[in-house]
Structures are given as structure tokens and as C-alpha cells.
Amino acid sequence: MATEPELTAKQVALLRYLGSVEGADLYNYGEAIDGRRLEARGLVVCVKAVNPPKNGAERQPYYGCAITDAGRDFISTANRIAMPA
Secondary structure (H helix, E strand, O other): OOOOOOOOOOHHHHHHHHHHHHOOOEEOOHHHHHHHHHHHOEEEEEOOOOOOOOOOOOOOOOOOEOOOOHEEEEEHHHHHHHHHO
């Protein structure tokens, strides 16, 4: 039975960022891939972009992303582990 791989540093950084805001539109391809991987683990939810540009000439986000309660629990656990006693 295969185990899930650990989160990468970039995925943890994205998760921490999403924990500090109400949600965010993802414009970067790498972050969009990481967001989908976090969604597969149930740590975030991917939704329609919140603030897409009004015209098609501007850069468009891949999608919007918001952290879930499981994601917040993961961050709080990771913070406790990373901090020395």
C-alpha cells in the first residue's frame, strides 16, 4: 500500500498563505498545480476565481482557492512540530 507523499515546501507555503487570507486567485501555474494537489488531500477547496479581470486582455487567474478546516489543522500541527519546546 502506497503512502501519500509529504507536502513540499512550496505547498506548505501556499497553505500558510491561504491561512492568512480569506481566499486567493491563483495566477501562477506552479501554484495552480500545488493548489490542486492540496485540494486532493482535502486541505483547500478550489473555486471559481473571485476577482477575475473584467476584460479578456488582462491576465486571467487559473481559479480561486480557500483553505479548509483540515488545512488549518495541518498548519497548526506543523507549527507546533516546528517550534522548539
